[in-house]
Amino acid sequence: SVKAVMICGENGKFSAGADIKGFSSPKRRGIALGPIVSLIERSEKPVVAAIEGVALGGGLEVALGCHYRIAHVKARMGLPEVTIGLLPGAEGTQRLPRLVGVPAALDMITTGKVLCLVIPPAWPKTHEFLLPMYLPDVDALFCNSIFLPPGQPLGPRRLSLKPVPKLPNMEAFLSEALVKVKKQAHGCLAPELCFQAVKAATEQPFADGVRREQELFNVLLTSGQAQALQYAFFAERAVQKWTTPSGASWKISDSVSLLSLGLGTMGRGIVTSLVKAKIPVVALEQDLEYLNMGRKAVMFLLEREAMKMEQGAQTLDFHNPARLQFTVDFDVLRDVDLVIEAVFENMALKKEIFHKLSRICKPGAFLCTNTSALNINEIASATSRPQQVIGTHFFSPAHVMKLLEIIYGHHTSPTTIATAMQLAKVLKKVGVVVGNCFGFAGNRMMFPYAQQAVFLLEEGSRPEAVDQVIEDFGFRIGPFRMSDLAGLDVGTPARQRHGHRYSPLPDLLCENGRFGQKTGKGWYQYEKAGGRTAKPDPWLHSFLSQYRDTHRIKTRFIDQEEILERCLFSLINEGFDILAEGIASGPEHLDVIYINGYGWPKHRGGPMFYASTVGLSRILAKLQKYSEAHPDVPGLQPSAFLKKLVAMGNPPLKEWMSYLSRPNNKL
Ligand SMILES: CC/C=C\C/C=C/C(=O)SCCNC(=O)CCNC(=O)[C@H](O)C(C)(C)COP(=O)(O)OP(=O)(O)OC[C@H]1O[C@@H](n2cnc3c(N)ncnc32)[C@H](O)[C@@H]1OP(=O)(O)O
Numbered sequence: 001s002v003k004a005v006m007i008c009g010e011n012g013k014f015s016a017g018a019d020i021k022g023f024s025s026p027k028r029r030g031i032a033l034g035p036i037v038s039l040i041e042r043s044e045k046p047v048v049a050a051i052e053g054v055a056l057g058g059g060l061e062v063a064l065g066c067h068y069r070i071a072h073v074k075a076r077m078g079l080p081e082v083t084i085g086l087l088p089g090a091e092g093t094q095r096l097p098r099l100v101g102v103p104a105a106l107d108m109i110t111t112g113k114v115l116c117l118v119i120p121p122a123w124p125k126t127h128e129f130l131l132p133m134y135l136p137d138v139d140a141l142f143c144n145s146i147f148l149p150p151g152q153p154l155g156p157r158r159l160s161l162k163p164v165p166k167l168p169n170m171e172a173f174l175s176e177a178l179v180k181v182k183k184q185a186h187g188c189l190a191p192e193l194c195f196q197a198v199k200a201a202t203e204q205p206f207a208d209g210v211r212r213e214q215e216l217f218n219v220l221l222t223s224g225q226a227q228a229l230q231y232a233f234f235a236e237r238a239v240q241k242w243t244t245p246s247g248a249s250w251k252i253s254d255s256v257s258l259l260s261l262g263l264g265t266m267g268r269g270i271v272t273s274l275v276k277a278k279i280p281v282v283a284l285e286q287d288l289e290y291l292n293m294g295r296k297a298v299m300f301l302l303e304r305e306a307m308k309m310e311q312g313a314q315t316l317d318f319h320n321p322a323r324l325q326f327t328v329d330f331d332v333l334r335d336v337d338l339v340i341e342a343v344f345e346n347m348a349l350k351k352e353i354f355h356k357l358s359r360i361c362k363p364g365a366f367l368c369t370n371t372s373a374l375n376i377n378e379i380a381s382a383t384s385r386p387q388q389v390i391g392t393h394f395f396s397p398a399h400v401m402k403l404l405e406i407i408y409g410h411h412t413s414p415t416t417i418a419t420a421m422q423l424a425k426v427l428k429k430v431g432v433v434v435g436n437c438f439g440f441a442g443n444r445m446m447f448p449y450a451q452q453a454v455f456l457l458e459e460g461s462r463p464e465a466v467d468q469v470i471e472d473f474g475f476r477i478g479p480f481r482m483s484d485l486a487g488l489d490v491g492t493p494a495r496q497r498h499g500h501r502y503s504p505l506p507d508l509l510c511e512n513g514r515f516g517q518k519t520g521k522g523w524y525q526y527e528k529a530g531g532r533t534a535k536p537d538p539w540l541h542s543f544l545s546q547y548r549d550t551h552r553i554k555t556r557f558i559d560q561e562e563i564l565e566r567c568l569f570s571l572i573n574e575g576f577d578i579l580a581e582g583i584a585s586g587p588e589h590l591d592v593i594y595i596n597g598y599g600w601p602k603h604r605g606g607p608m609f610y611a612s613t614v615g616l617s618r619i620l621a622k623l624q625k626y627s628e629a630h631p632d633v634p635g636l637q638p639s640a641f642l643k644k645l646v647a648m649g650n651p652p653l654k655e656w657m658s659y660l661s662r663p664n665n666k667l
Contacts, residue, residue, distance in 0.1 A: 003045070003046075007048070012052055014059055015057075041065040046068065051070065051071040060088075082110060084229045089217035091210050092109070093201060102173070106195065109194045109195075110198075187474040231591075239588055261357075262342040263298070266394055267343075284328070288328055354379050370393065372443055376389065376390070377436060390412050441589070453478075459558060463540070465563065470567060481523075577641065579608075
């Protein structure tokens with residue numbers, strides 16, 4: 001007597017897919033979703049997927065096995081398996097191309113993008129995802145009125161029986177797509193294997209394609225990269241669960257107004273990201289000329305952002321003075337709820353400004369400083385409200401980069417920390433709370449890394465060799481290309497002295513007018529000032545040789561292993577010190593910082609996760625070896641905490657913090 005079957009979720013969600021935690025569970029082994037999807041598809045009764053909320057991964061694959069899909073207008077659908085190092089392993093790589101065609105399927109499966117119900121231009125206009133209807137009506141309207149009239153054969157509704165739509169130039173299309181996928185993968189396996197699975201759909205019958213999908217899925221499941229990406233998925237969520245013992249919170253709503261002070265590169269990005277998040281913002285500069293320059297730059301950024309958005313400028317509404325105002329009048333400070341100061345990294349200037357802010361702003365206003373290294377306590381000491389002062393370290397470009405490092409000082413109150421975390425959330429950034437020390441967590445770990453990179457040049461390497469090793473590891477950009485991009489005159493830590501080995505190389509380059517991309521020359525040469533294409537520079541090579549001769553450094557060949565280990569292990573070593581000092585509350589925090597702020601390849605899980613996969617004993621042994629060879633480099637001397645963990649028999653990462661006796665203060 002059953003006429004039709006409807007599959008739906010509950011609580012407003014269809015399905016977020018398989019339980020990601022289960023992939024590493026032995027209980028999961030042997031349980032496959034594909035055969036269940038096939039079973040649904042073979043049903044003699046029509047089966048409808050009624051999609052509300054999200055239909056992701058295995059959830060969407062179930063929907064693809066149904067004979068009809070109907071979605072709520074606000075539904076979001078996608079196959080994000082690639083982002084956790086897998087591919088849609090429940091026959092999704094074979095069914096989706098049959099439904100939406102190869103280009104759209106490849107795009108969805110290799111990027112994991114989640115789609116709302118908007119017709120991408122390349123999709124057929126009659127696409128069957130596009131059936132908006134309110135779910136409470138599905139039952140009555142859809143099942144009864146559409147299916148019940150007899151004679152609707154189910155055969156054509158079974159995706160596995162459909163051919164994959166042909167393209168006139170399938171071969172050329174696929175080879176071009178593969179180049180693109182590889183280029184964007186930076187060593188991550190999943191996108192390419194996703195591609196291979198979809199390609200199989202274009203070449204083989206459904207059943208053979210499914211077998212190929214399974215083979216590729218198993219390769220990924222056991223690759224190690226899937227584990228790293230799944231670790232990163234949960235780490236990102238865990239670090240955002242910062243709660244205060246008192247449960248303090250502060251909500252950013254429409255009635256709250258923010259002020260951004262300083263319209264240099266960082267300030268411009270910060271204002272842009274506030275406007276994007278639809279928070280009313282006032283941009284304040286000290287001087288009319290800088291204000292006008294800043295306004296122009298912000299407007300340019302916003303126009304560009306608006307173009308990327310569906311309804312463009314109207315949605316951002318940035319011409320509306322209620323949303324965005326530019327001023328040099330410090331009186332506006334009286335009304336704002338939160339200030340983000342983003343002036344130059346100069347302690348005296350910041351203190352002067354904070355003193356002023358403290359005098360003018362209303363008593364409840366929070367004062368944030370955007371700094372990458374300066375002491376939050378010292379800045380707070382210039383105010384009469386140190387409990388409301390906090391560091392918010394944005395990463396450049398601030399409207400793009402996801403990380404917000406949130407630094408509390410001695411007196412910062414839990415409410416202020418909760419507020420900054422809430423700000424991160426509203427800005428769609430990943431907020432990570434850390435303690436106050438020079439460089440905080442992220443830059444402090446970067447110092448020894450950058451320092452090693454320069455020392456390697458002194459000893460015999462070339463910038464292009466070091467960058468290549470780091471980029472092959474999966475970083476988007478190596479340390480020298482990065483330095484050229486940021487500008488060599490922007491304080492690089494390699495020049496810190498503290499009585500230890502110090503390399504003057506970056507300074508010498510600056511003395512030669514080589515500031516990086518902006519001058520067309522730095523560690524590399526560029527086609528012109530402001531050029532982007534880095535080419536190895538014979539001038540630099542001979543400069544390095546002369547430098548070694550002058551300092552009687554014997555040039556030696558440095559292999560890739562040494563380059564990688566000295567750069568990365570010194571960075572990781574610093575991470576162990578940071579954990580031991582309670583600056584970060586766990587290794588996951590450092591990993592999330594590195595993935596979201598420093599381009600650490602996500603498929604390697606972050607530096608501390610990577611350390612756990614390499615093995616702490618190996619890292620310790622290598623650091624011991626390198627520090628013996630370079631006793632004047634403190635960054636290579638193994639951290640006491642690392643030594644302790646090795647002595648305790650290499651406990652798993654999630655137990656590391658239990659080996660520290662001192663509990664974190666506010667974390
Ligand atoms: C046998 C089957 C074989 C193969 C086929 C199937 C493969 C798959 O389906 S793989 C999984 C594919 N799905 C995903 O990758 C979705 C991942 N989740 C998300 O994208 C988001 O969480 C969301 C869009 C579903 C919700 O976002 P949001 O509202 O911002 O909330 P949170 O991200 O904070 O998530 C809330 C809460 O749920 C946990 N969670 C979400 N999805 C999963 C999942 N698929 N497995 C396990 N847990 C999941 C998330 O960790 C949060 O948990 P906590 O509150 O404890 O942190």
